[in-house]
Amino acid sequence: MPASIRKRDSRVVPFELSKIAEAIFKAAQSQGGSDRSKAVELAKVVEAKLNALYGDGIPDVEQVQDIVEKVLIEAGHAKTAKAYILYRNERTRIRVMKTRLMTTLRDISFKDARDNDLKRENANIDGDTAMGTMLKYGSEAAKQFYECFLLNPRHSQAHNEGDIHIHDLDFFSLTTTCTQIDIKKLFAGGFNTGHGFLREPNSIQSAAALACIAIQSNQNDQHGGQSIPNFDYGLAPGVARSYIKNIDLVLDMRDADPDFRTSTAGGLKTLLLQKERAGEPFSILSPEGQDIVLSALCKRLSPEEARHIMDKALTRTERDTYQAMEGLVHNLNTMHSRAGAQIPFSSINYGTDTSPEGRMVIRNVLLATEAGLGNGETPIFPIHIFKVKEGVSFNKGDPNYDMFKLACRVSAKRLFPNFSFLDAPFNLAYYKPGRPETEIAYMGCRTRVIANRYDPSREITNGRGNLSFTSINLPRLGLKHRGDLNGFFGELDEKMSLVFEQLLERLEIQSSKKVKNYPFLMGQGIWLDSDNLGPEDEVREVLKHGTLTTGFIGLAECLVALIGQHHGQSEEAQKLGLEIIRHMRERADRKGEETSLNFTLIGTPAEGLSGRFVRLDRKLFGAIPNVTDRDYYTNSFHIPVHFPISAYNKIRLEAPYHALTNGGHITYVEVDGDPCSNLEAFEDIVRAMHDMGIGYGSINHPVDRDPVCGYTGIINDVCPRCGRHDGEGIPLETLRRIKGYRKESRSSDEVSEAEHKIPNCIL
Amino acid sequence: MIYCKTDVAVQAANAALVGEGVRFERIRRITGYLVGTLDRFNNAKRAEERDRVKHCSLEKWD
CATH class of the missing domain: 3.20.70.20 (Anaerobic Ribonucleotide-triphosphate Reductase Large Chain)
Structure with a gap:
């Protein structure tokens, strides 16, 4: 009889008859059998066959299992044979999965993203970083686990063969895709991130910061992107609060009586809250709101002085709003979610709030995006979606037509905003004036949810x-x-x-x-x-x-x-x-x-x-x-x-x-040339989308940037500003001439003081 | 004439080249999202981006 047997990993181990008997017994047991001696008897038949076939040779595991199957069938134990074959297939499947999983994990560990397509599956995750790799381990292991144990075999087969594709399979048993986060509702009364309570934002800066946190927190609960459907309506209350704060600040700067300050700012805030709780539309920056502020200030001050204070407060509020939007854009391009491997996939919808507060939000988020990040880079997030609506933001004379023009200008430079069309018949069907929640909003990628x-x-x-x-x-x-x-x-x-x-x-x-x-x-x-x-x-x-x-x-x-x-x-x-x-x-x-x-x-x-x-x-x-x-x-x-x-x-x-x-749907148009130099034509394309019944669209044009000289625009082979080719070096002197390379951060006083101290130094 | 230390460093640096190995950033929109570097596109996306043709030109019309 064979003294040894060759295992799958090609190790040779001593042959043990008891193992075969045990396997046969287990198969019989699963079919209700309980006769161990019968199993031993059958194992002996297997041994005899092995003797005849291999003599002193070394059979491998598969060959032995083939003989066991044959013996069981020949001896009339059809049910046990079937159980044995099933068990064998199951083991094979698991073994294959294990090998596949380990190969996948090995590739993720040791191959660069540049050589491994798997690591570039999602362009906004850096597959070369520690957390990006960890995320990929989890994702690939989860997919293979579901395929083995959770998915209906028919579905998993159709998926593997490519008849269908089950998206986000790595999250199959965990969560859902995406949500339109109503920040207006979320902020009212404050909220909890699970690690502490956040009070209702009391300024545009904190409202913008909390909007980012809401996106980040929700992204950790779902596998898709996150969107805010009412960015303008939702942040407008923050602008109103900042304005009241600024009235108080300007009064303080003018050494107003503390009691007067408290009663003025407190009175305005109380009024604002009352109106908000009652659900009455109220804008402190509208002509009516401004009359209320004026009369409050005129209790102690002359009308001229009061107007002066209001002007100053308004200027400060505009600046605060810009800074808040600048912060938001920076935050959404740098903050991380999902084990630190991903920037949240964020989208914001706006364009239809015609209140002065809402318009201030729209204007400044557009201007902050136009300015770009710290070195003028084009922000990748959030995706901006400008809501186009006749009578609101589309035609000359509409209250937000100026915002639409600005949106076109920013999109021509920065690729965002995209445009959503509330007048497309399938969107208009749900639109109810005065109810922003019925305005269509898109997830940046294109997902659309409205009917119910x-x-x-x-x-x-x-x-x-x-x-x-x-x-x-x-x-x-x-x-x-x-x-x-x-x-x-x-x-x-x-x-x-x-x-x-x-x-x-x-x-x-x-x-x-x-x-x-x-x-x-x-x-x-x-x-x-x-x-x-x-x-x-x-x-x-x-x-x-x-x-x-x-x-x-x-x-x-x-x-x-x-x-x-x-x-x-x-x-x-x-x-x-x-x-x-x-x-x-x-x-x-x-x-x-x-x-x-x-x-x-x-x-x-x-x-x-x-x-x-x-x-x-x-x-x-x-x-x-x-x-x-x-x-x-x-x-x-x-x-x-x-x-x-x-x-x-x-x-x-x-x-x-x-x-x-x-x-969900999106249509792109690719344009050549620099759209910034022809905004009229850019707007014409958007108008054509509106007129022909597009729901959601955007215009693609190349946005290139040379990180060395900072040029943003179209770069073919050579940078038009500094003249270098891709990857080429240029003399520092050239660079300095182009952009004033060394920034003088000292004040003129400091420079002249330094000149006196070191007269021989060229500064 | 006496030069202070930083000046010498600046002069030396002037002779050197800056930006060697620094690639242009090319921002493109694909599947709805903007991506700042084509390096992170998967192979299919790279091919798609390469094949794109323009639908109209916005060069200033005369």
Whole structure:
């Protein structure tokens, strides 16, 4: 008989008959067997067979297991044989997973981000840092754990094979995607971050700082980005408080009587609070508000003196607001969340608050963004979304038309703001004047939440968001059914049913969580109706305000596969494209009706996905021209980025898809040249988006910067300011000539004093 | 003529080159977010960015 056996790691160990007997007994036991001696007897048969086959050779584990299977079947123990085979398969699967996981972790540990695509999956995480790597370990291990133990095998198979893509799989069992944080509601009365209570902000500076903290805290409770739908309305009360403080400050500077100061500032603050609590619209900077301030000051002062004090206070408030916005932009580009590996993905929506306070917020956040960061860098966050609305912020004569013009100017320089269009019919349907929560707000990436099947009386943006989303690989369906539309729609229906089922299974896991699992999101009442729940309550009911979203990418490639052209090339393709997306929307709507849940359809942003699907499809179908021959599939319903088309036509062709994708959409226009030198044309593009029914759009133009001389603009091969090539050095003298390299930080007095002390030194 | 120490250092530095190895920053919007360096794009995004064509020119119209 064999004296030894070769294990999988090629170690040779002594052969033990008892181990085989034990394995057979365990398999029998799982089927209700209890006869140990029978197992030993069968093990002896195995041994005899091994003798005959291998003599003094060394069999390996797999060969021994094959013989055990055979012996069990031959001896008529079919059930035990089946259990043994299942057990063996399970062990193999786990072993494979272990090896795969360890290989993944090894790559994350030892490869640079530049050589490891996995580490560049998310462009805003630095995969080379300690915390970035730690985050990646967790993320990859979690994904493989869910695939092994938690996901329905049908879903995990479809995901692995690339029929569908389950987004944010690493957070599968943990949380939901994103929320529109209503900061107005959050700030009223103060809030708790879990590490201490924060009082209601009493100035624009602290309001702006707390807005950042709210974004940061909520980002730690969810896996997606965070957005503020009412940035202007939400920070306006901070401006009013700063103004009252500044009145008090100016009075103090003029040595006013302390009692008078207290009664003036205190009286104004009390009035402000009364109006706010009663929900009455009141603006201290409006003409009526200013009359109240004037009469309060005139109790002791002459009208001229009072007006002078009010002017000074207003100037200071404007400056405070600018500094607060500058601080906010800096904070959102430097503060970290998620184990310090990520800057929060933040978005802010504004543009429709016409009060002087709200306008002060809008103006200054735009100006601070235009100025850029410390060295003039373009801020990456927050994403700004300017709300365009006829009668408010769109046409000449609208109260915020000047803000719209400023938004265009800043976007032409800094790529932000993007523009959301409240007049697009599908957005206008929800708009109720005087109720900012009914204004559409977008998550920066494009997610949109407004309709509400679960509670039709709450069709609002605030306090809601996406729960999870899963995308369908449209090009693959096109490739599988070239020229066969019936087959295509048939399989599309199957895939959509699969996605619905998967979204619901994930919802079940999310729903069984408790408020304490989302200490900020649910604990502080950010999510709609969560303020009615206690820490041990399930979040099941309130989560129903969120959306369950089906996504898609590569409509263009799908159309090419089906009929040879994409929707930029022929009206026939456009017609079919709309038919496909309308079909998907109708399926989602029907599922929504059936379940009273918010099933929606999104044109997927396709972070890492655009490359993954095409890689898998190229293996299956080869490199098919204009379908799988590039390294990426086209984002959502976009016209392919490489296809020459005018801005007007691109907007015209993409707009109808915005009406269909109620879970989110965006249209980009790429422009050449420096948009700052032609703001009229820039504005014309935005107006065309408005007029043609785009919901959310933005204009892309290259923003380059030379960190050496500080030039920001378009840089081709050579920096237009200092003349260096990429990576090239230039003489310091040249640089100094260009930008006054050495900054004089001393006052003129200090310089002249130094000159007297060291007369021979050239300063 | 006596030069103070810092001046000598400045003169020496003038002869040297600054900015060697410093790359241009190229900010692009992809999948909705801005990214400050193309180095962190994954391969698919790099390819997409490379292929983009312009839809109109905003050079000053005459």
